[in-house]
Amino acid sequence: SYNEFRDMRENNGEVFADLAALEFAVAGIGRDHEMRRSFAFLTSENYFSLMGVHPFRGRFYNAEECRPNANIPVVVASYGFWKRQGGRADFVGCTLQINGQPYTVIGISPEGFCGASALIAPDVWVPLGMRAQLGSAFGDSESMHDLANPKNYTLNLVGRLRSALTIESAKSRMPVISQRFNAMQSETEFQREVQIQKPSRFSLSTSPEDDGPITLIGTLLMAMAGAVLLIACLNLANMLLARGTARAKEIALRLALGASRWRIVRQLLAEGLLLAICGGVVGLILSIWCNNLLLHSLAALLNNVNFSFIVDLTPNFAVLAVTFVFCLIATALFSLGPALKATKSDLVNDLKQQVGEPARIGRFSRFFAPRHISVMAQIALSLMLLFAAGLFFRGAMKAAGLNPGFVAAGDLVTEMDFTLLKKEPADARREIFSIIQRAGELPGVKAVGVGTMLPYGNFTNTRRIMSTRSTLSNDPKAPDPGASALYTATTPGYFESIGVKILRGRDFTQSECENRDGRQVGIIDEEMAKKLFPNEDAIGQHVRYTIPPRDGSPNDIEIVGIVNTHRHDVNNETPLVRLFVPFAQGYTGNVFLHLRLATQGRQSVAGMIGTVRSTLREIDPDLPIIQMSPYVDLLDRCVGLWIVKLGATLFGAFGLIALLLAVVGVYGVKAYAVACRTREIGIRMALGAHRKDVFALIMRQGALQTALAVFVGMLLSLAAGRVLAQILYQVSPSDPFALITSSVILTMAALFACFLPARRATHVNPITALRTE
Template identity: 35%
Template sequence: PLSATSEFTHDPNFLGNWNSFWLFGVGRLKTGIGASQAQADLSVLSHRAQKEHAGTNEVLEAATFPVNLVPGPFRGYVGAFTGLLMAVVGMVLLIACANAANLFLAKAMARRREIAVRSALGASRGRLVRQTLTESTLLSTLGGAAGIVFALWAVPLLVALKPPTLPIRIDVPIDWRVLAFTLLLALATGLVFGLAPALRGSKLDLLPALKDETTFAGLRRSRLRSGLLTAQVSVCLVLLIGAGLWVRSLLNARSIDPGFDTQHVLIAQVDPGSLGYSEGKGKIFYKELLERLGALPGVSSASFTAYLPLGTARQTQGIVIGEREIGIETTYVGPAFCRTMDIPLLHGRDFTAGDATASPKPAIINEAMARRFWPDRDPIGERLGLPDDKTRRGLAVLGVVKTGKYHTLGEEPQPVIYLPADYHPRATLLVRTEGDPRTLLASVRREVQTLDPNVVPIDLETMKQYMTLPLFPAHTTGLLLGAFGLVALILAVVGLYGSIAYSVGQRTREIGIRMAMGARPGDVLKLVVRQGLMLAVVGVAIGLVGAYGVTRFLASLLYGIGPTDPATFAGVAILLTAVALLASYVPARRAAKLDPMVALRYE
């Protein structure tokens, strides 16, 4: 409860500090009240408070904003990820629908004699269309039901990918709304994509159909099937190129230098503040703990930090530079922080014991901050200040470190300042090891609890394990894109194989005539393969053009690779063409083995 805050902070005036901004008010809007009206009402209260407390008023304005349950570092990524995932699902759905439409068209062609007989016996066209639509909607509904069953199995596996240290809960409930939407979408898909085959299949020239002869309408249906097949290949190519770009981007992200060592550091959170530690007791605790950890065999140094880079928490603080107060990301760290994290020190020195109480207080800045504010001179010794510092010169630049990654691996360089601390209520311990840090997990836990059994090290892990946190969005997206890309490839290959196999069946008599007139099996093989390959090549060509336009939307999400990377485009195009060639070869080989006499008698 809020009333117990003073007990945890050991500061009876903590809640009365007008310069503390850690507390947020939360309210639910009444029905009919919009955000603008709420802001107007809050502004009235804010101005009233400013007048009542003129002595401490710093002309701060109260502001309203919607609650966002996604941590800041992942907020933009979640929106982009959701949009990307919906687009990918839409592409897979299009491929599946084109496949189903092709199947219905082929089935209508195969049943044209049956349909002609029904029509000749008095069946209306509407009745024939309803029969075909019933079959298509039944098939799509069964497919939707199977998809729901698969989702019930797959969603928990997806949620399990979340790193244990990610401080959010991923809740993907499959409730009645999801079930209803899925089944309605499946039903609509069956109706929409079954309608064209139903209409075309029911429009027959009775006499040729009863004789099972090919007509111009049959040729039009053949062209429609070829068009649908080409569309499948092109959409599949776009999806596979997107997946290929993402996988290569993920590999690049793994090789990005975050600006600190990820191989020989152990981390663990400790929270002595929640146990009622006073600042004096906390300083003694951290001093003794760092000494004990540093004395462990295999440990080269130990330190702590208030905020880990690439985490979900951060602090931006007003820093006075010259006459200006500028918001700079600020992190409070312990002695030997740069050495423990292996952050390259470009100028000056690292923090040592006693720096937290020195005057002026030393500060370490990164190279991005040095270049921004002192581009033409060495910043060592430059004086800075904090807003509550009356002299506004209470800080002195002690060192300059290499700029690293602080929020995301793909971010642009940004200014960061490190300030020394000998105590923090909740901090992350850093232990630099000479060998494999996993061998010291038990030793670190033992030293912490030997010093105080009530202080439990939380999220004790290696820095390498921690780095799965910033890579989690890209890794999950890559996994899903790869899975959907594989599904799209399978659908396209099955569609191509089925179309070529159906075409071979329809042309069996023609193949028999060709072979009877001297065509060799190799000629038949080439004839059939050429048909499938031509469809694939046209689909690949259209897909390359489409991918060139679509992948530009991924540019802001990719690491170290352009959205139109030639190697990825060429590699995926060659892969899809090769798979299409293989899918065409199987029915072509079967056609080449036909007995001419059997083929000539085929009906």
């Protein structure tokens, strides 16, 4: 509570140098009747000083403005929000409409500042004294508006440890603070434990575990990039080995004239470093270009999410330093070995220009020569990356091919959030029904309906229900008679407008949807009917919530209709079950208006946006419209589907780059091997060998090396599949189709790379080959 925050700030056992309070709220921020939903952070007056920042312009709010229930409407705008508003010099002092109320901008936060989070940032910072007006982003009630209420436990605390303390040492002092907290409560209240954690860098949470998925994905991407880097290093190492062999006479001559081995190694390393730095610069430029593509894709997604995220992918000093370090590592990987080998030369043979592999090398040593081992490693790593790309591609195909169970084509969706205007629920419902009536009169509109949740949207609302004839057992081993259902309040016409069929029973009536205290009825989907009433007709049956409504409303719902099963997202193999209730009984403030048009073409649906928007503005100029879009566009920007597609794209790109590098590597090594064995091939052909024998000789070695590399690559692929299992979409981590397909593609590519040098070997002229020796 606020009182506990003040007490802890003054008496924290010498743990914190400073302590600030933080709360999150959803705010509708707009000007000139245009509104965007975003996060607003409500903080105490010392939050900015604790974070060590100063205002870019203007000032931050003071203690008086943060006093509980001060109700002084001032706001600090973020730097990004100020830039999006045109970056006007007179922005400080202007008025913003936040949740329908005027706020005065008193300052602008510094560029890039987003508080304790690295990704999620607010558009505005608001003093805690405005808590009653904005509310909370994660559930709110009227009793929790007053910060002076000692039972209002809605604040998050952010502290800066004293310089001599670590997290672990601070944790050991928390029990004393916990005892002080509990001593401030009455004996009837629950006991609490004060914990200290590093703030999550990627979410609005104090739980570090929330960073797990992002950390896992980042680690996997770094591992894939590292594998590609290793393949490239092996490729260049082969090139430098070949170059060292070609320069054998030059190096031998330098050594014979007194040059030290270390001096020659330094020269070769410098040449390798130059290659690495040039490659690093080109790679950095390509990464900036790829980052821009990723940001463009992310921007389209965030337009659907309607929250502000700070994603700065501009290279900074740290990125440049890491790039340089990787250049040094790459230099050591692909230059050091060839440089040391080049200086371990046989001066006599090298000065005599005895090019090629010595005759004493046997088949086994030639088969497992360093450059051949390098090529086989490239093939194995490339197969692993191709297999990973295949798994994600298979998942993306499955996600794209799912039947959602509704018809998105021809549906224009408008999201409106009446909670941003603090409008009374009864007034908002009346306005929504007026909107339905006016929208239904528009030309080309076949059906209109409103629901409180959007299938394939970004938010869910669930209720656990069970048959009224079932009872909950205290035995944890007993079968669960209930089911967790997606909970949606709808108006008449909703199912027709979204393209969902009523299989049995009926839709809700107008009176049921307008009267909050009317008859308790519900509609369920097929899956729910099968689960709760497997051997009987669900129509006329009664269900109840496992946790009764807090407002004391009746907990007995009669089933009056059954609709076909339809999905809510792409993340579950089996669609989640659904419960629909009349609109007035489940209205929460955020609604989705569906207009089913006579045409299903996307362009025709998009062409109606202007007409619908102007019609809605005629009803209410301040209508809190969050987004208006053809439903098919919203499905394409679905977060789950976007993540699956992004994984397929990124891993596919890594796989293709690795495949290209492996093919180039195989071709280069085989071409160099044929050049080194020109004399041997000439002798074989002079002694009667046919061209097909020479061709078979080169291809046989390449095929055996490819087979061995593919075998090792399959083992690596299966191991990689286990690592990727957590983020795969409905695909086995050992999917045989992906494994076989990637193996065949890589084998064919490697054999094609062997074919060209082998074909060239068959055209060696024995006389010319022997004469050159």
